[in-house]
Amino acid sequence: MVDKQGEGARGQPATSAWSVPEGRRTDEWSQCVVRIAEHRDRAAFAKFFSHFAPLIKAFALSGSSLSAAHADELVQEVMLKVWQKAAGFNPEKAAASTWVYTIARNCRTDMFRRLQKFDTQLEAEDVGFELEGDEPTMALHASRGAVRVRELMSDLPQDQAQILAKVYMEGKSHSETAAELGLPLGTVKSRVRLAIQKLQVFMDAGSEE
Amino acid sequence: MVNHHPDTNTLLEFAASSLPAAQSVVVSTHLQFCSKCRQRLAQLEGLGATMFEDAEPVDINPSLFDSVLARLDEVQDDRAANDANASTMSWTVKQIRNGNLEELQWKKVTRSLRIADLGDIDGAAEFSLYHIAEGGRIPQHNHSGTEMTLVLQGGFSDESGSYHAGDFITREAGDIHAPTALPGGDCICLAVLESPLRFTRWHHRWLSPLLQLRAG
Numbered sequence: 073m074v075d076k077q078g079e080g081a082r083g084q085p086a087t088s089a090w091s092v093p094e095g096r097r098t099d100e101w102s103q104c105v106v107r108i109a110e111h112r113d114r115a116a117f118a119k120f121f122s123h124f125a126p127l128i129k130a131f132a133l134s135g136s137s138l139s140a141a142h143a144d145e146l147v148q149e150v151m152l153k154v155w156q157k158a159a160g161f162n163p164e165k166a167a168a169s170t171w172v173y174t175i176a177r178n179c180r181t182d183m184f185r186r187l188q189k190f191d192t193q194l195e196a197e198d199v200g201f202e203l204e205g206d207e208p209t210m211a212l213h214a215s216r217g218a219v220r221v222r223e224l225m226s227d228l229p230q231d232q233a234q235i236l237a238k239v240y241m242e243g244k245s246h247s248e249t250a251a252e253l254g255l256p257l258g259t260v261k262s263r264v265r266l267a268i269q270k271l272q273v274f275m276d277a278g279s280e281e
Numbered sequence: 282m283v284n285h286h287p288d289t290n291t292l293l294e295f296a297a298s299s300l301p302a303a304q305s306v307v308v309s310t311h312l313q314f315c316s317k318c319r320q321r322l323a324q325l326e327g328l329g330a331t332m333f334e335d336a337e338p339v340d341i342n343p344s345l346f347d348s349v350l351a352r353l354d355e356v357q358d359d360r361a362a363n364d365a366n367a368s369t370m371s372w373t374v375k376q377i378r379n380g381n382l383e384e385l386q387w388k389k390v391t392r393s394l395r396i397a398d399l400g401d402i403d404g405a406a407e408f409s410l411y412h413i414a415e416g417g418r419i420p421q422h423n424h425s426g427t428e429m430t431l432v433l434q435g436g437f438s439d440e441s442g443s444y445h446a447g448d449f450i451t452r453e454a455g456d457i458h459a460p461t462a463l464p465g466g467d468c469i470c471l472a473v474l475e476s477p478l479r480f481t482r483w484h485h486r487w488l489s490p491l492l493q494l495r496a497g
Contacts, residue, residue, distance in 0.1 A: 126338030170330040181298040193368035199305035245299040
């Protein structure tokens with residue numbers, strides 16, 4: 073099966089929008105996590121909290137997917153995990169912001185499952201995949217050209233941007249997104265693929281198969 | 282060399298953690314085989330992280346920080362916490378990831394087919410391992426929902442082609458196939474189905490209920 077949208081990406085140069093050198097901001101937060109890990113540094117933790125807690129709360133409240141009380145609970149859970157997992161963070165593998173995003177994402181999925189009373193014995197972490205950072209492009213978030221990506225984002229047609237926001241920020245599956253927007257599932261899928269192509273997310277050229 | 286991969290939509294749902302648990306296990310096991318998809322996952326997670334960072338921050342009540350601070354000392358060491366809370370299902374997933382497949386409970390279905398039912402996840406999926414003896418065949422069946430299959434060992438062929446270890450195959454509802462293990466060794470596959478599969482040949486109909494037996 074060949075992905076028609078993916079084909080358009082064939083022939084993109086190896087340097088995609090994601091490979092421009094690293095910014096200081098990312099570095100600052102990575103240093104924070106390292107200090108938390110090595111020195112149980114509460115001042116570093118406070119600094120990290122003041123930057124990321126409001127973002128985690130925004131993430132939790134996206135699309136009103138959680139109540140304000142649950143959003144606060146999520147902020148607490150994620151920040152406790154930051155404290156707990158800091159020793160496992162490797163600044164060479166990933167940017168701190170990507171690391172904390174994956175923690176927030178997993179905690180929220182688990183919270184969704186608890187609230188929907190899914191009888192699942194698995195947590196998001198059990199079924200997820202922790203990237204080891206040994207791939208040539210692993211550090212792309214840390215080293216991506218944030219300006220360029222954001223430029224591409226702002227050029228994204230509204231119907232595609234809206235769907236990406238639902239999928240990432242609200243944590244909706246494609247079928248949930250389709251139901252909410254009253255669109256056929258196939259339309260949601262193709263808009264997602266178009267957006268990924270326009271944002272030049274994949275550095276490797278070509279189709280998926 | 283892995284030739285068949287999850288599509289962009291599936292990988293993105295996985296990256297955003299909105300793929301159901303059983304399907305996520307199949308995707309994450311594929312990732313162990315496939316550096317190309319690991320790269321793609323990193324890129325998709327990077328996009329999610331960018332959107333996360335660019336969100337409009339929402340004010341936090343200062344008391345929230347105090348309650349987090351007060352709880353820092355309660356936080357258990359990561360590994361101890363995980364072991365203490367490990368469920369049977371997460372144990373099962375670990376065995377699959379580590380290739381300890383003989384640890385699981387297998388049921389013999391035909392001379393050449395054994396199945397380990399992995400149980401109910403999120404209440405919807407049929408989630409199983411299939412062990413097909415070299416040259417053996419799974420009776421022709423169609424799907425009432427999307428099926429995702431990952432070849433863990435050996436290989437199989439069906440009407441659409443041949444698949445080898447690491448290959449990730451998606452079959453849509455209505456597809457009919459009769460997978461046959463390739464020569465050269467037994468074939469083991471991990472598969473998740475949105476809803477139970479039905480055999481199309483009348484003389485195999487008796488097999489359907491058997492496939493749904495719980496392994497326990």
